Amino acid sequence: MEAPFDVTLLMIVTVVAGISAQVLADRFRVPGIVLLLLFGIILGPDCLGWLRPQLLGDGLEVIVSLSVAIILFEGGLNLNLRELGRVSGSLRNLVTVGTLITLVGGGLAAHYLGEFPWPIAFLYASLVVVTGPTVIGPLLKHVPVDRQVATLLEGEGVLIDPVGAILAVLVLDLVLNGDADPLRVLTGLLIRLFIGAGIGAAGGAFLGVFLRRASFLSEDLKNLVVLAGLWALFGLGQEILSESGLMATVVAGMVLRAYGLPEERLLRRFKSQLTILAVSVLFILLAADLSLASLVVLGWGGVATVLVLMFVVRPLNVAICTWKSPLNWRQKLFVAWVGPRGIVSASVSSLFAILLTERGINGGDSIKALVFLTIIMTVLTQGLSAGALANFLQITATKAKGALIVGSNPLSRLIARLFKERNESVVLIDTNPEAAKEAEQEDFRVFLNSAMDTEVLEEAGLEDLGTFLAMTKNGEVNLVLAQRAIEEFNPPRVLAVFPRDPQARIPANKTKIRQALIPDLPLKTWNQYLTDGEVKLGETSLKERGFAFQVAHLQALIHAGAMMPLLIERQGVLQVVIANESWQPGDRIIYLFHAPKPKLLKRLSGGNQSHLTVEKLQEVEEIDIPESALDAPVTTDKKRKKRQSKEQTTTNSSGGQPPVTSKNSHHKQAPIS
Structure with missing residues (x-):
């Protein structure tokens, strides 16, 4: 019985050592063969003699x-x-x-x-x-x-x-x-x-x-x-x-x-x-x-x-x-x-x-x-x-540029335009003829088809683009589309808008698929803001000096539901904002700021008749965001509505601009009508 047991023990030690080497290699991001060779030599007759x-x-x-x-x-x-x-x-x-x-x-x-x-x-x-x-x-x-x-x-x-x-x-x-x-x-x-x-x-x-x-x-x-x-x-x-x-x-x-x-x-x-x-x-x-x-x-x-x-x-x-x-x-x-x-x-x-x-x-x-x-x-x-x-x-x-975006809605088209304005290739895919037509009217390259079709993704040129972004109305569909893109083309950055339900299914390849944008900010709401012209486009550069204050300021606005970060420009590469991502000094954040219109002005302007077009993007102007927004994380929805109502009144009486309270802020905003 000794010989069969020796062979059994040999295989057990071999498998345990091999998988251990692979785990350590994955943890320290080194080729697995390096540790496999090392473990094999150490366990062999010339060293420990276990194998x-x-x-x-x-x-x-x-x-x-x-x-x-x-x-x-x-x-x-x-x-x-x-x-x-x-x-x-x-x-x-x-x-x-x-x-x-x-x-x-x-x-x-x-x-x-x-x-x-x-x-x-x-x-x-x-x-x-x-x-x-x-x-x-x-x-x-x-x-x-x-x-x-x-x-x-x-x-x-x-x-x-x-x-x-x-x-x-x-x-x-x-x-x-x-x-x-x-x-x-x-x-x-x-x-x-x-x-x-x-x-x-x-x-x-x-x-x-x-x-x-x-x-x-x-x-x-x-x-x-x-x-x-x-x-x-x-x-x-x-x-x-x-x-x-x-x-x-x-x-x-x-x-x-x-x-x-x-x-x-x-x-x-x-x-x-x-x-x-x-x-x-x-x-x-x-x-x-x-x-x-x-x-x-x-x-x-x-x-x-x-x-x-x-x-x-x-x-x-x-x-x-x-x-x-x-x-x-x-x-x-x-x-x-x-x-x-x-x-x-x-x-x-x-x-x-x-x-x-x-x-x-x-x-x-x-x-x-x-x-x-x-x-x-x-x-x-x-x-x-x-x-x-x-x-x-x-x-x-990771240096590859351009984006393929699945889902044509006001927010996705805005992201597409921001990529396009930096001379990066952008393609949109949607199965809705009306949504595709709106994208065409804004001079985007659009495919009226399903993103599950690999031939469509190939024709759209996904192999040469740096970002795949799935942001349809259905979060589960977004996950499936992102997994499909990884399996067939494996682009450098794969993002999807996940379901907000905490019990929602986690993607199988979660290490590759990243959650796009901020999950606590519903896209339906921000798409409506864009349609109603109740947002301003802004940007800010995070400086080394005062970095912690800037980040806290931005996070407070996000938690208050007043700001939606869209893109980060880091080391010359434009990237879609990823949920729970740590920002770094030198990052350039491009965001939307909710700037609600007074009710009377909305009635006079026809409510939701505004549409986002390239011509309506105005020049970025230097204005500051009130530091009172730093209190936002501890503000209830009811209090926030009251505060927004006060801000609307103040804005209306001051000519449409929020009050300037901080001289050290580096934010830039452009109103979108």
Whole structure:
């Protein structure tokens, strides 16, 4: 009973350590692979000795194979063919020409600098041609670069994995059999890719049709059907021709996504969770199986080999493969810097080390050590510096400008105009013909359609806009629209007007969807204020000196229901105000101030006949807001109405302007009629 218990304890410790590493990585916003490698080495035989992967025997190879199949399928499922089309030329070059450049460059570096024999040097190079979605994906979540760069890196990571794995197997076959025929290697690679793609396309289509028609299946069972199906396709490919199963899983994921299943969001979430578990287990086990002594033996030659791979081979690869692409030099430089190696390199090199040792060929442990050294150096340097480099190159998605607003109402059109006046692209979407016509009359680009239609969002250009704002009358609909936008386009800033009911459903992706505007200020009321012309447009810059007083002043006006913050201009980027957001010195707040008309004046002007147009936005003028508004948080609604009535009388007798009581205020307001 001791051996089975040891294996059980091994898997328990592995899973606990892997998930713990992922939690800590998410907490401190570092690539998960960094802590996974660290935990695996510490728990391995060379340190604490709590993990001994050799107890698994052949089971390690089984775990590696099935886990890699899940990882690649999830990568294919997340690929957006529409976005890939924009970088298809560069992506094709990276997967084909780029593979050859890395193979040759890596082999030369390993031979001349690492002092490896030619066969072993090129075997190492074949193992590191891949990057990998398990590293690129989490990295891009922490570093939100613009969509073209992110799509190119994600596509390369997913598509080059099966190519690299198959190439490595073919090079290993040459090393073991000694028959160096490049033509045979190329033919074997193409045949395996073709067979795998065919199996994946047919299998993915079958799964898509089956899931659409199998209405009797629950959502949870459908997820398990997909899991069983992808493993079946992987096994079929492996049975027909070794290593073709990897390509089958990638293509199956891409085809299944193209079917647009209603349960696709739940399926991707399930597969994402499986991928995190698979990556956690694999990296812990493989790192624990790594000998630290073998890393030391590599010496400076191994370090130099990896440095050449990072600073010479990768930049040359990207420069050639993106020569005629529309990417600018900043984007190309970032792609050239980010090329961390991941789970496929680690898992295949571990298996190769076992096979070479069994055949009595020296170099298996050295190859594994050099591959892991490559993983460690690329992940640590590129993963930890990618954010700073993206900010320096100014290619972060958070810098993207423009807005797509769902819902045409007076408030949304005012926000749209404020974006437009700063030369930012704005698009509105509404299903109401009258609301859409009003937006057209104000010279906005409008789509009379549903924002649930991804083709409409694509035509509206959401990929290139920085903000998605859902502010229809229905808060639940806003949440659904925002989730849809994230799943299909993942814009930098996704906002929605949530229901004011505290028992309302919380969005599933609450870390990405932000609550727009102030929830305690009903949009219906402020839309009516705008229609009646009872508001003034104002702006104020928050200064370092007196910052706390300014914020308290503004918050008092908000709690009194007298002011509605709309936009914040921060570091040159115009953003919609987010609920409960902490303001900072230097922020420029653009807001609406409720300035009710006297009842007699409203009757004479026709009540609610005023409409908001561009021509009615007057020049901003310097006026002050009464400091008496600071008492607003403790004022009841009845008292506030009485106070507003007094203020109306005072305003009417003083020519329409509120009294000036503070000389230090920096507010600016413009009346909107």
